Amino acid sequence: MIYIASPYTHERQDIRNLRYRQVLQYTQFCMAKGEIVFSPVVYGHPFALDNSQAIYFNFWRPFNEHMILASEKVRVLKLAGYLTSRGVVGEAQFALAHGIPVEQVDFPL
Numbered sequence: 001m002i003y004i005a006s007p008y009t010h011e012r013q014d015i016r017n018l019r020y021r022q023v024l025q026y027t028q029f030c031m032a033k034g035e036i037v038f039s040p041v042v043y044g045h046p047f048a049l050d051n052s053q054a055i056y057f058n059f060w061r062p063f064n065e066h067m068i069l070a071s072e073k074v075r076v077l078k079l080a081g082y083l084t085s086r087g088v089v090g091e092a093q094f095a096l097a098h099g100i101p102v103e104q105v106d107f108p109l
Helices: 013-032 040-050 057-069 086-097
Strands: 002-005 073-078 102-106
Touching: 002 013, 002 040, 002 057, 002 086, 013 040, 013 073, 040 057, 057 086, 073 086, 086 102
Parallel strands: 002 073, 073 102
Antiparallel strands: none
């Protein structure tokens, strides 16, 4: 499985919605190529619509770290804000600390 790391948290709902749509598009692209991928943003966005705590990295951290450990690599989707995203940086650091390779991909393709 490939874990797709991408920024999500933002004070504006429209930015969170945009980030969700972008990573959903990329996730669909990967799946159409036959890749087995997991995106915490695609999975978690519906939760965040009903629970304001679910927009934050620390809410998801234990779950995401478990999913990273089950992954063969982490793919960082280079959306706006990815370099300063606490979640993306934290996920990449966690993966590398556990010997899981991290790669970056441009978006849009």
